[in-house]
Amino acid sequence: MTANGQADWFRNFAPAPQAPVRLVCLPHAGGSAGYYVPVARALAPRVEVLAVQYPGRQDRRHEAPFTDVRLLADAVAERLAPYADRPLALFGHSMGATVGYEVALRLEAAGRGPAHLFVSGRRAPSVVVEERWHLATDAGLVREVKSLAGTDTAFLDDPELLEMVLPVIRADYRAVETYRADPAAPRLACPVTALTGDHDPKAAVEHVLRWERHTTGGFTAQVFSGGHFYLNDHAADVLRTVAARLEPGVVGVSRAAG
Template identity: 65%
Template structure:
């Protein structure tokens, strides 16, 4: 079993905001890192304190073993969150981060202290399956799949040394997502907001709307123009939605 690291290893606080009334836990996509949310933390400070999750196997945690299982990853994140439960918490996850956030939310609710809202971005609902096996593809095929989504920083894969360093991490994350097993009936009690791009090849609008079946609370959805990384081009609009929803949900939970 992979031992759990401390909170300082798991979370990055780029924006400070110690006096914020609510925290937003942000979980990256496959191959992503905490720094993906640097601009989000700066934009939301000082009204919201952003905790960006740093998965093992990348950047300053590159020497740690990957966690190639969503459930185990969610277990570790939930354990590390213990020091951050002194104020209301919302969760935002993009792609792989949406699935992981869903699992973290369930664990927190089982402990009696769930999030005030779950934001799921760029990911179809857990009950909607596709037979994707990119983690088993050859390097060239996997590389083409990754670059087709035009993620910020994907140009690093053009460098042979960077590609050799990054590709195993991305493959491990794809394995975690593609081997995820949905438990029928699994849901959360907190409100869920689903966000998606209208031309995202990884999730259709209907697949995003299917998240409604995974909450017994309120459901809200918004569609933006763009593909899988639509949020990189619509950050201001996305954060307006996130901020507004958090105010409503935190007020209701108070």
């Protein structure tokens, strides 16, 4: 761990010191940095991946999880400052997309905006859908998580493991379900790429396409077959899209536009 705590927040599973760009990956609700190990290994050495480890999970399990997206974004953006020696791009899935959007706003306000924002499996910030899973019973919340079929959910059937992880999942759900975008927030200057599944119960395609209203830097969208965790079945295609957007020439244009 470094003196100012950067090592607590970011995991570098495949160091790529010569890469021209860093991709900061933000996990979904209940997720951890380890979800992005395959991404880091696949993109190195062209792109160096920094996976964010939110408080409250794995080696940070003794820290209180955030229950407010904006406060979480404050913390991430602040700790990214030492990594600004190279262009930064952001990739967030589900809750991570919302956090990534708020981080991008903060980076641009500080004059070091990201080269690109990738948002996956998440409706645009301007779309409000009332959900209250964070207030559900433990059994109800577990059913909700299992229904999304993101990863192996067998651990949710283990009482001891469930006791450890459920408070973190509930905190994440509270953060994202109580989040409301600031209607006065400026549009991002960086390009935005939105990716989603065509049967995602959390992100209807028409709601994902509204991300276009949140940027002046160019918008593209890609729809895959599948549900909320479509990217588990389309990892190669998603990685190709990300790598193509982060080619040195594209990054250079994005930085200039920002």
